[in-house]
Amino acid sequence: MISRISGLLAAIAFAATLAISPAHAQDQKPADAAASAAVDTAAPAAAPAAAEVSKKEDNPYGLKAMIDHGDAVSKGVLALLAIxxxxxxxxxxxxLWDTQKLANEAKDARATFFKKASLAEGLKSLKETGAFRYIAASAIEASEHHEGALTENIDHASWVSMNVDRAVGEVNTRVQGGLGFLATVGSTSPFIGLFGTVWGILQALTAIGVAGQASIDKVAGPVGEALIMTAIGLGVAVPAVLGYNWLVNRNKAVMGQVRAFAADLHGVLMGNRQVAKR
Known part of the structure; x- marks a missing residue:
């Protein structure tokens, strides 16, 4: 009896196994089919994404396209703005380097020159190629060499003052050098960029007239070049204007220190003159 029951249970278990296996196989097949379909769907989706990335890299309306396909006028305007x-x-x-160097010379001159025992020692303490050495040497030479038929009509104080002012003026001229170029760039580069804009629009209108229809591919390229020229012109003008104003203020501060040194030096020379007369 027990053996019969065991055989019956074994037969039921075997039948259940056969019934479950086909259902599991059917479930596995749809899953495999869904995975294959997902891979097939992802592959076409990846292709447009790659094409889109390549399209962005090869922008036909950017700066590179303007350089490659622009005419002589647009390239000339771009080269001028770059220069x-x-x-x-x-x-x-x-x-910036020159004004910083001059400010350091002014600091050293205040710290060393007027503390020396004589003008000769003070002159040696200044930087040999510096502006303050040039002013001091000019003033001392004018004080020691006040002779000549024409210069005798000028009193000693006026003669020294004239030479000091002349030396300070030459230093100021060197400091101010280049500011005119910045002013010119700041005032003209927007108009040069605007000329590139006008030329680009003219090219767009010409392309439309030749084609006989206002399609986007005929208009986008020249108009894109025009907008790039405008942006470059403004990008050149803004740093030039800001730099000009900044350097003017720095030069005023530095030249104030130079003039103060010249005035003190003039007073020292006049004091030595009075001592020598006594």
Missing amino acids: MSMGSWYILITK
């Missing part, structure tokens, strides 16, 4: 921009930045950097 103006490079010149502006060169002047900004070099003048």
